[in-house]
Amino acid sequence: MNSTWDLITLSYFSPKTWLNASYLYRVVGLLSPWRSSSFLLRFGEAIGALLISLIFIFGPFITTGLLGVWLIAITGYWGILTLSDTEKTGFSPIHLFVFLYWGVSAVAVALSPVKAAAFSGLIKLTLYLVFFVFCARILRSPRLTNWLITVVLGIGLVVGSYGIRQQIFGVEQLATWNDPTSELAGATRVYSYLGNPNLLSAYLLPAIALGVAAFFVWQGLVPKLLAITITLVNTACLYFTGSRGGWIAMIALVGAFLLLFFVWFKNNLSPFWRKWLLPLVFGILGGLMFAAIMSVDSLRIRVMSIFVGRQDSSNNFRINVWMAVLDMIRDRPLIGIGPGNAAFNKIYPLYMSPKYSALSAYSVLLETAVETGLIGLSIFVWLLVITVNQGVQQIQRLRDKNNPAGMWLIAAIAAMAGLMAQGLFDTVWYRPQVNTLWWFMVALVASQYQPLNNEQ
Template sequence: MTSAWKRITLVQLSPSQWRGASWLYHLVGSLKDWHSASWLLQWAEPLGAALVCVVLALSPFVSTSLIGILLAACAGYWLLLTLSEQDWACITPIHLLVLLYWGIATVAVAFSPVKAAAFEGWIKLTLYLVMFALMARVLRSSRLTSLIVSVYLLVALVVSVYGVRQQLSGVEQLATWNDPLSDLAGTTRVYSYLGNPNLLASYLLPAIALSAAALFVWQGWLQKTLAMTMLLVNTACLYYTQSRGGWIGVMVLSLVFLLLLYYWYKDSLPPFWQKWLLPIVLGTLAAFLLIAMMFVDPLRIRVMSIFAGREDSSNNFRMNVWGSVIKMIKAYPIIGIGPGNEAFNKVYPLFMHPKYSALSAYSIFLETTVETGVIGFTCFLWLLVVTINQGVRQIKDLRQQANLQGFWLIAAVATMAGMLAHGCVDTVWYRPQISTLWWLMLALIASRYQGVFSPNKKADQAYSTAQ
């Protein structure tokens, strides 16, 4: 059983085996002579980190078209580095599965009933995946990891503060986001700079996890106070979105974060706390939520609407969309209709229930299946299993080294769980503000793969421990 699990999770796979058999690998280093003579590329990783920071800093405030241009710039820079260097040590099993998924999506475009629309989605997917490759490269450095995470957290704090201000001052609702027949029909749902409460909730999930991790990584009372402020403001803003999917996501995120945090400190605890700390903490949180639901009417009404079935208009809408999407999957079961919401918007009207038009499947799992079929969905699940397994293994290794960078991995694994939970009932990953964060989490884990973490490993480990 253990041997089978290692094969499934690619633990024993050596990327050098793949490189030796890959014709693509022969393209790597074709511009190495130019690289060695270039002064600018002596700063390859910091320049890559700067590009990533620009994307994360601007994404909540600018149009998706401008974000696409920035992603294209990142893709061009990654290609330049790949062709000018022979070091492909950063290739991991996660990279190989990402490449496999991209290959499946490419085949899906070829067989798509709406090839032009699917090709547009394929271009966007390619940009996200190349962004992942660039981030996985630059995040090998602890210093650059701290820089990129800090930039995102500071930007997320600005977004959250504006969202809280909307709650306090009131803001015009841009759509009918609440059930018109609900007691909360006229209440405010904040959306900050992102224009949609569900989108804002998904954007804040990584911010909550990373700000919680910063409490342990950042040293000094000023930094810890900033991290605690970020955690409280981000959590408050997510609550004010009244996004039920976001609430589910943050609950799953918190549970996974606490479990991994308990694992990190378990051996240093007295025997009593090793046995009872986790039940006490989880029981206290459950009691707090129960009391909050009893005395906070908006919270109770929104939570109970989750279980209202078709009696809630939002639930009924999603159920009708899911039914139509399942029909689409049955019509294109093997390789799907091709990636992207443009392809979905072309095909969905042929299967939809009358009066239930939709821009997406409202479930990332259904969306993946309808885009790339059972083959792509299986690859997606395989990627999740391998990534989370690698994350847990690397947390174990960093824990043994007392390397505080392990807390970023705890946040990354917890964020993945939270975003997947939210993704069960929403499809917000089409938006680049969210997709870039999802791939940032995977890149954090891939960057810590054994043998690739930190080009200047000794210096970075010293830096991490000193923090």
Template sequence: MNSVWQQFTLSSLPLQEWRRASYLHRSVVGLFSTWRQGSWLMQWSEVLATLLVSLVFALAPFVSNDLIGVLLFACASFWVLLTLTDERRYEPERANTLTPIHLLVLLYWGISTVATALSPVKAAAFVGWQKLTLYLVLFALAARILRSPRIRSWLITLYLHVALIVSIYGLQQWFYGANALATWVDTQSNLTRITRVYSYLGNPNLLAGYLLPAVVLSLVAVFAWQRWVPKLLALTMFVVNSACLVLTFSRGGWMGLLVAIFAVLVLLVYVLSVHFPAFWRTWSLPLLVGGVALLLTGGVLFVEPIRDRFLSIFAGRGDSSNNFRINVWIAVIEMIKDRPILGIGPGNTAFNKIYPLYQLPRYNALSAYSILLEVAVETGFVGLACLLWLLAVTFNSGLQQLRRLRQTGSREAFWLIGAIAALFGTLVHNIADTVWYRPEINTIWWFMVAIIASYYAAPVTRSDLLANSSFDRGSTN
């Protein structure tokens, strides 16, 4: 059974042997490596790549989507340049740049490409395909440079500081008031007079999705950062980000936050339990589960806004937001039935072309309001199966590397915990929403995936050592 799971998650896939035998790898990667050796600019390639990725995360909440697109195109162009000028030689220590996660990302891109080619609205689907490609290449570039702990720490710290600025402005809206830019609360709800903060992102659900990874990473930063001043800063970030997320009153954001925090606590107990006394090794996890359940029950029972917002989840069509989503889902399911294999093609532009043909009267929508339905309608059940496979491979890889870091006692384990938990929380948030597709959140999502991929450590086999020794002998001669 374990062998089947390893094969399914590509844990035993000989990626290094594939690199040596792949004609595509040998013919494309390093095609202009000679030029790179004499280029002064490419001596700073790692710094330049870090600068480009940093600009994406530093500006995303404050600028237009068009400018984010320009920055992503710059990242993609630089990744192509790095790939074409990469070293041709084989080094085991560099073999980890290709991971099982990369293969599934490539497969998902391939399926999306075929879905675009077969789309009934090819021009519209091509627009979505371009956006998807930019996101996936951002992942490839980030996974490459994040193998450096110094760069990984810099980019995480940058995102946390930007998120802190966003959260502070959100809290200012709570204390001083902010005009709702859309109808975000049922007019018959008790929450009609409550301000739902949205900060610079213009939408409370979008703000919640953006802040969710920041809450998780600021929590693990309390353990990852070593000195007391950084630890106090991390704790401040956690409190401010959490408060701002809660004040969005985003039900999906709340659910994602609870799942993410719970995942962090479970993984922290797993990593730190090696230092626990025998009693706490046995009972820490059950006590944690019970404590979280008790805390949630108390919040629902005694905090009226939380109780009202929580109960609205189960109100069915009695809540206007629920009713809207249900009607959209009905139309989307009909769309999936008509094109179940490869869907209509990626992107909201293609969705907006096809959805009006199926929508119920008065229920206009820009997306499927569910990440699973959205993927199914865009790339069919083939694309949905690939995405679920990608998630399984990503989480499995993350847990494998977490086990390795636990054994060595490395502080890097805390960042890995944060990335895994952030992905869990974002997935739960988007079960009944699709803020995942917005650039501010999609870039952070692939950043979390890239963090997990950056920890990948493939075992060095005998053939790897022989290949490297052969290269050394060739270089000596």
């Protein structure tokens, strides 16, 4: 069984043999003599960290078009660093499956009924995937990793604080985000600088996860108090978004944290606590959650609306979109219509129910199946499995070395669990403010990759 799982997850994958036989990979380092004589490229990784920082610093405040331009600039700089690289390292099974997913998407464009629209989606996807590769390279430096995580946490605190201010002083609701027939029809849902409460809740998840990890990694009383403040502010702001998907994501995030904390600390536990700690903790948290739902009217109404089916207008809208999307998948099951919302917007009107226009499938998994078919969905799910498996392996390795960097990996996997949980019912995952954070979390895991040997 273990050997089968190791084969599926590429646990013993060694990139050196594969890369040495790759003609494409031979371009890496082609201009390495130029790098040795360049003054700026001596600080190549530090400049790269600065470019990534600017994405996170300005992401919540500027248009998606400007973010796209900056991603193009990062792609160009990644090309320069790759061609002038002096070491051919940093390739992992995660990189391999990211490349495979891009390849399936390219095939989907070639076979798409709307090739021009799908090609524009492929360009956007390429920019995000290059951003992942670039981040995975820069994050191999512990110093730059701490810097970039600090930037994410700092901006997250600004965004979360403004959201809480909106809750205290009130804010205009930019759309009908609540069911107009509900008792909460006039309730405030905060959106901070992002203009949408569901988008804000997804944006805050990585900051919450990294804030928890920072409490364990950062040394000194003041940094630990800052980490607690960031976590509490962003958690409160996420609650005030009123996003049911965000609340489900928070439950998934906490569950993943508890499981991975158990992996990290289990060697310090007695046999009794190894057996009973998780059931007790999950039971207590479940009881507290149930008590909160029963005692807070607004929370109870909002949570119960999840289970009323079509009686809630938001639920009804999503169900109608999902039915149309399933018909789209049924007609092109293997390779889909091609990536991107432009391709979706051209094909979806042919299947939609009257008055239920939509810009996406309102589910990341359904959107992936629509865009790249069941083949692309399988590669994407396989990528998720490999990323989590690699992350757990590296967490155990770092734990054995007493390296606190393992906490960053715990936070990355927990944030990914939260984002995927919300992604089951929404597609804010595709917005650049969230998608860049998602690939940053994946890159955190990939940056720590070290191949196992049979003894390990």
